[in-house]
Amino acid sequence: MAIGDLFAFREWDDTSWSGLAECKGLAAIFFPPAAERPQARERREAQAREVCQSCEVLIDCRDFARRNREYGFWGGESEEERHAAGYRLIAPIGVRARNIS
């Protein structure tokens, strides 16, 4: 698969909800650093999940991430959870390690 194919899923989409995001300035807990260990990912994602729980645009954000096959933690969901919900990513973190199909 060519890299351009990764964006074939992307739709032009309304992102006006992002102005109300609780995660502004917190990218470090929503996207993994290189070579992140599983235990560190669990801690980072737990922090991100806590931020999302009080975010008023959680549903819009989650739906956007699902539609656009986003990587990272969005709308209270990890890549692994989005993958398990049927919104397949090409290489979601955690899925291969846990042998989830």
Ligand code: SF4
């Ligand atoms: S639901 Fe979470 S990831 Fe989405 S905008 Fe809100 S805080 Fe950010």
